[in-house]
Each structure stands twice: as C-alpha cells, then as structure tokens.
Amino acid sequence: MFIDCKSIAKSIDEETIALTRLTKPKLVSLAVNPDEGTISYLKSQQKKAKSLNVEHEIFVLDNVEILSEKLLEFSKDETVHGIFVAHPLPKGADELQVASLIDPEKDVEGRNPVNLGRLMYGEEGFAPCTAAAIVEILTRTTQLMGKNVVIVGRSNTVGLPLSVMLLRRDRSATVTVCHTKTQNLEEKTLQADIVVVAVGHAGFLKPEMVRENALVIDVGINVVGDRVVGDVDPEVEKKCSLTPVPGGVGVVTTAILMNRVARIASRGGKV
Numbered sequence: 461m462f463i464d465c466k467s468i469a470k471s472i473d474e475e476t477i478a479l480t481r482l483t484k485p486k487l488v489s490l491a492v493n494p495d496e497g498t499i500s501y502l503k504s505q506q507k508k509a510k511s512l513n514v515e516h517e518i519f520v521l522d523n524v525e526i527l528s529e530k531l532l533e534f535s536k537d538e539t540v541h542g543i544f545v546a547h548p549l550p551k552g553a554d555e556l557q558v559a560s561l562i563d564p565e566k567d568v569e570g571r572n573p574v575n576l577g578r579l580m581y582g583e584e585g586f587a588p589c590t591a592a593a594i595v596e597i598l599t600r601t602t603q604l605m606g607k608n609v610v611i612v613g614r615s616n617t618v619g620l621p622l623s624v625m626l627l628r629r630d631r632s633a634t635v636t637v638c639h640t641k642t643q644n645l646e647e648k649t650l651q652a653d654i655v656v657v658a659v660g661h662a663g664f665l666k667p668e669m670v671r672e673n674a675l676v677i678d679v680g681i682n683v684v685g686d687r688v689v690g691d692v693d694p695e696v697e698k699k700c701s702l703t704p705v706p707g708g709v710g711v712v713t714t715a716i717l718m719n720r721v722a723r724i725a726s727r728g729g730k731v
C-alpha cells in the first residue's frame with residue numbers, strides 16, 4: 461500500500477497560505493554545481509513557491525567562494541527571510557565553515573551549528589526539512605514509542621538529524637543508523653518495524669530485505685532516463701506500507717521548507 465503524502469503536504473500548505481496572506485516571505489536558494497537530485501528539488505521549490513505566494517530566487521553558482529559571499533550578503537539582507545543551500549557541496553568544501561555563514565534565524569535547512577545544537581535539545585523549529593518531513597509522515601501514520609527504526613544513510617541532510625529526532629523522549633523509537641560500513645544490512649532491516657532509506661541508489665531496498673507489513677519511507681530521488689525513481693524497489697509496496705516516489709517525502713519536504721519561510725516572515729525571525 462502507498463502512503464498518501466500529498467494530503468499531508470496539503471495540510472501544511474493550508475497553514476502556509478494563511479501566513480502568506482499577511483506577509484510576503486522571501487526564500488533564496490543557492491547551489492554550486494547542482495546534481496540531479498538538487499535540480500529536481502529546485503524545480504519543485506520554484507513551483508511550490510509560486511503556488512503559495514512565496515517570493516523565490518535561485519542562484520546557481522560556480523564555486524564555494526561566491527557562495528560564501530552570497531551567504532554573507534543574504535544573511536544581512538532584511539528582505540530575505542530564508543536561505544537554502546543545496547547539498548552536497550563540491551568535493552573539498554568545508555561544510556561547517558559554509559554553514560556558519562548562514563544567519564541561524566534564516567537557516568531553513570538547519571545547517572548552522574547553532575541550529576544543530578538546538579536540535580540536540582529537542583528544539584526542532586530549524587530541523588533539516590527532510591528529517592522533519594519524515595517525522596511528520598511517521599507521526600501521522602503510526603505510533604513511534606518503542607518501535608525499531610532502521611535508517612539507511614547517515615547524511616547531515618537526512619539520516620543523522622532524523623536519528624536524533626526519533627530518539628526524542630516523546631517519540632522514543634529505538635534507532636539503528638546504517639551506512640556503507642554496516643555489516644549484514646539485511647539482518648538489520650528484517651528486524652525493523654520502520655525502514656527509512658536515503659542512500660541515492662535506485663531500487664536499493666529489495667522486498668526480501670523487509671518484514672511483511674513494515675512501514676517503509678523512501679527518501680531517494682534518482683533520475684533514470686526521463687523518470688524519477690526512489691531508493692526502494694517498487695515490489696516492496698506489495699508487502700509493506702511505502703511512501704511513493706515521486707509524490708512522497710519530497711512533496712512534504714518542499715511544503716515544510718515553504719512553511720518555515722512563511723513562519724519566519726510572519727514572526728519576525730523566530731520559527
């Protein structure tokens with residue numbers, strides 16, 4: 461069975477629309493040498509911003525030096541409410557140094573160390589949007605208390621912040637985070653009530669790797685020919701509840717991003 465993520469996004473959009481009736485939020489999105497996943501996201505952002513009355517500008521830049529200049533400029537610019545920086549950054553870029561240039565009160569992706577610190581204290585107003593989207597989908601779909609959750613992928617965008625959010629005491633899931641050095645991955649995913657896959661490999665999670673009736677969250681955005689496919693083999697849907705791709709985690713992520721910008725604009729800086 462597929463999980464209906466579009467209706468979750470719609471309910472978030474309703475709040476955003478109410479907020480943008482009163483203010484005119486502005487988001488800037490910056491990317492250096494964007495990969496296919498980023499290009500897909502920027503297109504989704506552009507469409508969504510238009511439909512929600514959020515002003516949006518995209519900057520595709522050549523190098524990290526120009527990115528750093530732009531981050532300082534937009535952090536100071538009072539007409540800009542939200543700053544999004546696409547990841548991955550080019551090889552060799554200092555992620556922490558770049559993230560530190562974003563004003564924490566405009567840091568809609570929660571990359572600045574101040575916001576990652578807030579996350580450790582359970583403050584999720586600036587949590588990375590994809591991790592927040594997955595929490596939103598899970599809490600609307602199931603009870604998390606005591607459940608075994610296996611996350612495949614440990615990026616700062618998805619797996620790592622999500623693990624912290626699912627451990628928060630009001631959720632209290634038991635979390636296992638897997639990566640390329642994990643041994644016997646299938647043994648772990650077969651034990652899970654919930655599997656979250658964010659690896660960036662089309663069809664990576666096979667039906668034999670998951671329990672009957674498990675809940676599976678497919679984060680992957682992989683461009684294969686002219687199609688977008690996830691990290692989960694579509695056959696998994698026959699034995700599990702699965703988020704679709706397209707129309708799954710991505711649409712909720714984009715809805716949350718726009719909601720953040722609208723909240724910042726309407727509350728004068730605080731989310």
Ligand SMILES: NC(=O)C1=CN([C@@H]2O[C@H](COP(=O)(O)OP(=O)(O)OC[C@H]3O[C@@H](n4cnc5c(N)ncnc54)[C@H](OP(=O)(O)O)[C@@H]3O)[C@@H](O)[C@H]2O)C=CC1
Nearest residue numbers: 497590613614615639640658659660679680681709710713
């Ligand atoms: N729908 C949405 O809203 C979003 C979608 N995405 C998509 O999700 C995917 C992942 O993105 P992101 O987290 O940024 O990716 P990264 O490339 O930053 O991280 C991938 C993670 O997967 C792990 N991994 C890769 N291959 C394997 C393997 N064979 N076995 C176990 N673990 C593996 C890596 O392990 P290691 O750390 O050891 O290298 C790493 O931790 C991409 O397709 C991206 O486009 C991303 C963000 C949002």
Ligand SMILES: Nc1nc(=O)c2c([nH]1)NC[C@@H]1CN(c3ccc(C(=O)N[C@@H](CCC(=O)O)C(=O)O)cc3)C=[N+]21
Nearest residue numbers: 497498500501504545546547590681688706707710711
């Ligand atoms: N700092 C950072 N944060 C991210 O969250 C981040 C990132 N960098 N880099 C790139 C990846 C990729 N990503 C997507 C999110 C939504 C869609 C999305 O909404 N896609 C639509 C349309 C897909 C299509 O084109 O058909 C859908 O899934 O339905 C796509 C891709 C976020 N990422």
